[in-house]
Structure formats: C-alpha cells, structure tokens
Amino acid sequence: MSSARPNYGITRIDQPDKKNHGYYVRITHKGKSNQKYFPDKASGGKKKALDAARAHRDKILSKMPKYKQASAAKKKRRIKQSGVTGVTHVVSTSTKGKAYQYWQAAWQDSDGKRRTAKFSIKRYGDKEALEMAKKAHRKADREAKKKKK
Numbered sequence: 001m002s003s004a005r006p007n008y009g010i011t012r013i014d015q016p017d018k019k020n021h022g023y024y025v026r027i028t029h030k031g032k033s034n035q036k037y038f039p040d041k042a043s044g045g046k047k048k049a050l051d052a053a054r055a056h057r058d059k060i061l062s063k064m065p066k067y068k069q070a071s072a073a074k075k076k077r078r079i080k081q082s083g084v085t086g087v088t089h090v091v092s093t094s095t096k097g098k099a100y101q102y103w104q105a106a107w108q109d110s111d112g113k114r115r116t117a118k119f120s121i122k123r124y125g126d127k128e129a130l131e132m133a134k135k136a137h138r139k140a141d142r143e144a145k146k147k148k149k
Helices: 046-062 066-073 126-148
Strands: 010-015 020-029 032-039 087-093 099-108 114-120
Touching (some): 020 046, 087 126, 099 126
Antiparallel strands (some): 010 020, 020 032
C-alpha cells in the first residue's frame, strides 16, 4: 500500500467545555463509513492518540482497492474558491486516469432534491465556466424563492 497523506481521514476534536480531546478517523468507501474516535486521555496522550488513529486508518485503507489507496496518498490540491456558496471547482478523474475540471453549481429544488449544473473549464475557459455556474445558481435561487411565496 502506498503511504497515505499524514492526516488523511483524520480530524482533531477539541471541545474543552465537554472535556473531549482526541482524533476522529472517518473513511468512507462506496457509501459505507468506517469511523472511530481515539481520545487523548485513554490513548496515553495526544501523540499516542494520533499514532493510534493513523494505524487504524492505515488498517482500513489496506483492505480497500488500490485506487482508493492511491487517492489517499495523493497530495491534496488547494481548492479554487468561487466566493459563492453552492458553486465549487471540481477536478474528477476517469477510470482511465484522465482529469476533468469544471465549475459546478449545486442547489435544492422545490421538492428538496439536490440538483447540479456543471460547466467545463476546457470548453468555456475558467472565467466563463465560473460565471455560468454562478448565473445558474442565482437563477435556481430565484426560482426556489418564487415557489415558496
């Protein structure tokens, strides 16, 4: 197994008011979520809790397909920001390894179902695809507000 990014799938939890400090491991694959919490106190300290969380995460990943292990090992890219909630930059990779980039607008329709519109950066260019996604999101928001009235 290729080695995963140091904290892939691991989140630090610090809730002083609840005296809750530790690391939370969450790995999801094909809709099935593997989760486990490693508290600092029970693990013998912050470093030991992190080590235990990483070991648990690695054990889960070792049982998964190679492509999932490879995605865990890849360096995380900095996500482009649109400035609009519901409009995101997406990079997806096909099974043949070809990368596709697009801006995506996401919203809920009047029935509460999630809807999306995707705009290819290759086809429209980065700025134009972003503007199209923002426009689609604004239009969907206006339509949702009209239906609520």
